[in-house]
Amino acid sequence: MINMYNKIIIHRHESPDPDALGSQGGLARLLKDTFPEKEVYVTGEEEPSLTFLLKMDTVEEKTYQGSLVIVCDTANQERISDKRYNLGDKIIKIDHHPNDEPYGDIVWVDTSASSTSEMITELFMEVQDEWNLTEESARLLYAGIVGDTGRFRFPNTTAKTLQYTAELIKIDFDRTELYTKMYEKPENLVRFQGRVLQDFEMRKSGLGISYLPQSLLKECKVSLNESSAVVNSFSEVEGIKAWVFFVENEDGSYRVRLRSKGPVINKVAAQFDGGGHPMAAGAKAKNTAETKEIISLLEKECLQYSFK
Ligand SMILES: [Mn+2]
Numbered sequence: 001m002i003n004m005y006n007k008i009i010i011h012r013h014e015s016p017d018p019d020a021l022g023s024q025g026g027l028a029r030l031l032k033d034t035f036p037e038k039e040v041y042v043t044g045e046e047e048p049s050l051t052f053l054l055k056m057d058t059v060e061e062k063t064y065q066g067s068l069v070i071v072c073d074t075a076n077q078e079r080i081s082d083k084r085y086n087l088g089d090k091i092i093k094i095d096h097h098p099n100d101e102p103y104g105d106i107v108w109v110d111t112s113a114s115s116t117s118e119m120i121t122e123l124f125m126e127v128q129d130e131w132n133l134t135e136e137s138a139r140l141l142y143a144g145i146v147g148d149t150g151r152f153r154f155p156n157t158t159a160k161t162l163q164y165t166a167e168l169i170k171i172d173f174d175r176t177e178l179y180t181k182m183y184e185k186p187e188n189l190v191r192f193q194g195r196v197l198q199d200f201e202m203r204k205s206g207l208g209i210s211y212l213p214q215s216l217l218k219e220c221k222v223s224l225n226e227s228s229a230v231v232n233s234f235s236e237v238e239g240i241k242a243w244v245f246f247v248e249n250e251d252g253s254y255r256v257r258l259r260s261k262g263p264v265i266n267k268v269a270a271q272f273d274g275g276g277h278p279m280a281a282g283a284k285a286k287n288t289a290e291t292k293e294i295i296s297l298l299e300k301e302c303l304q305y306s307f308k
Pocket residue numbers: 019020073096114115116148
């Protein structure tokens with residue numbers, strides 16, 4: 001289908017991470033470097049913290065006429081960034097999340113892939129005699145794989161992941177610079193992390209607790225969204241089973257972020273206007289009393305759980 005179309009517009013999910021941008025931009029770059037006669041665009045909202053990876057094109061609505069749309073790394077249509085994705089001729093979905101919502105004319109979903117960037121690399125491997133892998137596409141695909149595998153530490157890293165990555169690093173791009181940009185943080189966020197590390201509470205049950213009051217957020221000039229950057233900052237404490245962050249809102253209610261290494265925590269989240277995955281979830285607490293309720297439920301889960 002890529003061969004059949006001269007106009008290709010590539011989308012990905014909202015609030016993009018390195019894999020969303022890496023697969024979107026990596027595929028775009030591969031296509032541009034292989035088919036210079038084709039028009040290839042990337043679209044979606046700009047993510048200021050990741051523009052060193054990829055900047056978006058300005059795509060006019062009329063460009064969609066007779067185009068092929070490819071959506072990367074996005075499980076469901078609601079999460080697709082730039083809602084014009086259905087103005088094209090055909091849609092291809094390429095993704096590694098569970099295929100709960102198979103949209104599009106061609107659906108290529110591989111839940112065994114670490115990342116969509118790994119899948120794009122696999123696509124390249126299939127046609128490597130005909131397609132051109134350049135510094136820029138290799139850098140983008142590498143960034144996506146690094147992002148979704150947590151620098152090759154997560155269990156989604158397979159032999160295939162490492163084999164494909166080896167192919168990418170045969171191309172000479174600056175990996176040191178890429179890592180520096182991907183993992184650097186503003187000074188205020190690092191100091192904020194210091195405060196979190198200083199003040200978190202560790203219970204005998206294996207539950208870690210951190211309260212982030214408005215006063216601390218204001219003092220460190222950290223926004224509610226930015227505060228999510230510290231959610232794993234004390235996860236390596238010996239004996240920790242699960243941990244919870246209570247981030248205070250302006251009105252005294254709390255945003256609740258839950259993480260776990262074993263105890264199932266999304267059922268607790270579901271009781272407090274939230275949900276998520278068994279090991280990573282979010283919820284809301286109306287007041288401090290509700291945060292205490294959440295703590296006691298989480299402590300119960302932690303006490304019932306023991307590592308094998
Ligand atoms: Mn992904």
